[in-house]
Amino acid sequence: MPRMLDVSNEVRAEIGDEEADRLLAGDSAPGGYDCTSCRTPGNPEQERTSTVLFIGDETAVLAFAHSTCLPSQVVQVTEEQLLGAARSFNGDATAPAAPAQAAQTAPVPAAPHQAAAPYVVPEQAVLGVTSGLVLIAGELHPALVVEPTAPVARPGSLGSGDDFLPLLIEQGFMPVTELSTAPSVLHGWSVLLAVGQLHAVLQPNPNGGQPVAWWQAHQPLQVTESWRAAANKHQQVLLFAAPVGSIGRQPREDLLRDALDRAAANGRLVTAALPLAGL
Numbered sequence: 001m002p003r004m005l006d007v008s009n010e011v012r013a014e015i016g017d018e019e020a021d022r023l024l025a026g027d028s029a030p031g032g033y034d035c036t037s038c039r040t041p042g043n044p045e046q047e048r049t050s051t052v053l054f055i056g057d058e059t060a061v062l063a064f065a066h067s068t069c070l071p072s073q074v075v076q077v078t079e080e081q082l083l084g085a086a087r088s089f090n091g092d093a094t095a096p097a098a099p100a101q102a103a104q105t106a107p108v109p110a111a112p113h114q115a116a117a118p119y120v121v122p123e124q125a126v127l128g129v130t131s132g133l134v135l136i137a138g139e140l141h142p143a144l145v146v147e148p149t150a151p152v153a154r155p156g157s158l159g160s161g162d163d164f165l166p167l168l169i170e171q172g173f174m175p176v177t178e179l180s181t182a183p184s185v186l187h188g189w190s191v192l193l194a195v196g197q198l199h200a201v202l203q204p205n206p207n208g209g210q211p212v213a214w215w216q217a218h219q220p221l222q223v224t225e226s227w228r229a230a231a232n233k234h235q236q237v238l239l240f241a242a243p244v245g246s247i248g249r250q251p252r253e254d255l256l257r258d259a260l261d262r263a264a265a266n267g268r269l270v271t272a273a274l275p276l277a278g279l
């Protein structure tokens with residue numbers, strides 16, 4: 001009987017007391033599973049295990065993770081992403097009869113690796129996202145580098161200026177002039193990785209409740225084994241953001257680092273460490 005299964009209050013509220021009790025009693029919990037974070041085997045009878053409930057527009061999927069990888073939580077994603085992830089679970093997830101809640105996102109037609117930020121104006125602007133490992137103080141950190149495809153105006157503004165960095169600074173991101181130390185954690189924001197793929201960057205919901213997507217991948221993005229291993233080690237991801245034209249698409253991590261260093265030296269880079277959610 002699984003004695004080391006964690007069902008958080010928010011997961012219990014979604015799936016109901018009866019289903020939560022069945023899980024804790026071992027009636028519906030798996031004997032073994034592939035962790036939705038690191039994708040290595042787990043066993044709730046032998047190690048602490050978290051229940052992670054992914055909620056789409058109409059569907060909810062319950063997955064399992066090592067507690068050392070993820071706490072028990074509810075994560076909102078788009079229906080398309082949820083169904084894609086569910087197919088990848090290959091039987092290590094079940095779909096409880098929980099009412100699904102709509103994820104508040106702002107997707108626009110764009111190439112993979114890009115999606116709209118809720119406050120980006122004009123609507124044609126999308127955020128390009130690049131993943132890579134960044135060496136800081138002798139240690140490799142998993143990083144996401146975000147750069148819009150066009151200037152970002154403040155909501156309601158009629159001007160033609162670029163307010164991308166000021167808007168992020170108002171959210172708690174910090175300007176950086178050199179990459180000598182890792183940034184501090186920005187609580188309330190997080191990075192969503194499921195089944196080894198990057199799904200979204202989440203931000204606090206201004207109306208309260210579950211976080212919402214600030215950036216959403218149109219298709220889950222693959223990350224390297226070394227990137228995921230570093231993310232699991234640090235339990236956070238460094239996010240660097242720069243205005244349009246500051247970074248560009250760099251084919252190698254050393255070139256990406258050079259571009260980050262130039263952007264920082266020119267006062268065109270903000271950063272924060274974001275905890276993992278759903279990894």
